[in-house]
Amino acid sequence: AQSVTQLDSHVSVSEGTPVLLRCNYSSSYSPSLFWYVQHPNKGLQLLLKYTSAATLVKGINGFEAEFKKSETSFHLTKPSAHMSDAAEYFCVVSDPFTGGGNKLTFGTGTQLKVEL
Amino acid sequence: EAQVTQNPRYLITVTGKKLTVTCSQNMNHEYMSWYRQDPGLGLRQIYYSMNVEVTDKGDVPEGYKVSRKEKRNFPLILESPSPNQTSLYFCASSSPDGRRSYNEQFFGPGTRLTVL
Numbered sequence A: 001a002q003s004v005t006q007l008d009s010h011v012s013v014s015e016g017t018p019v020l021l022r023c024n025y026s027s028s029y030s031p032s033l034f035w036y037v038q039h040p041n042k043g044l045q046l047l048l049k050y051t052s053a054a055t056l057v058k059g060i061n062g063f064e065a066e067f068k069k070s071e072t073s074f075h076l077t078k079p080s081a082h083m084s085d086a087a088e089y090f091c092v093v094s095d096p097f098t099g100g101g102n103k104l105t106f107g108t109g110t111q112l113k114v115e116l
Numbered sequence B: 001e002a003q004v005t006q007n008p009r010y011l012i013t014v015t016g017k018k019l020t021v022t023c024s025q026n027m028n029h030e031y032m033s034w035y036r037q038d039p040g041l042g043l044r045q046i047y048y049s050m051n052v053e054v055t056d057k058g059d060v061p062e063g064y065k066v067s068r069k070e071k072r073n074f075p076l077i078l079e080s081p082s083p084n085q086t087s088l089y090f091c092a093s094s095s096p097d098g099r100r101s102y103n104e105q106f107f108g109p110g111t112r113l114t115v116l
Helices: none
Strands: A005-007 A010-014 A019-021 A022-024 A032-038 A044-050 A055-057 A065-070 A073-077 A087-095 A103-106 A110-115 B003-007 B010-013 B020-027 B029-038 B040-051 B052-056 B075-076 B089-094 B112-116
Touching: A005 A103, A010 A019, A010 A065, A019 A110, A022 A032, A022 A087, A032 A065, A032 A073, A044 A055, A044 A073, A073 A087, A103 B029, A103 B040, B003 B089, B010 B020, B020 B029, B020 B089, B020 B112, B052 B075
Parallel strands: A010 A110, B010 B112
Antiparallel strands: A005 A022, A019 A073, A022 A073, A032 A044, A032 A087, A055 A065, A065 A073, A087 A103, A087 A110, B003 B020, B020 B075, B029 B040, B029 B089, B040 B052, B089 B112
């Protein structure tokens, strides 16, 4: 079975400072990993995905994540936070053997707060 | 515009009164799925469908039914809703590329259900 663990349920940063949202995964095989964002009262939007190509993945809105197999981590970073980044972020792993690779397992989410 | 639509967006009902939440996508996607989102638990998969007339249970299927008679529609049915089904529900769709690699799932805007 595969799973993801988001190490922080809440993260608070000041505008203009770096963002780090931590995610560790557990998988019996080479995983596909993703970060989704959910703004208040909105649906989910894909930020970025790792599918065994480059280990450093760039996403939308200046976010990026690095896949580190030795540490089983896929942390999300952004050099400078903006007020509009305030949202809930989900780390997600897909199961390549269920649903044609479309079965997603979500982490419990990290609420990012950005303060002036 | 490519999108996943859900109706209704908000629903308050009473225990035992059958209800259906509709989901429709206009992207000709084969794969569709239902999730429920609860605080502190992230999103959990209820049911999914690989194609017309092909459905399977996700992680939390108890108390739910689905059908896939047309490619574009994937309704979620609660035959006898109970208060523990109060939640935020998301429908999603994607198109497997046949190589067991992941394709982006597109999420609907969500349906907030309250069962009294």
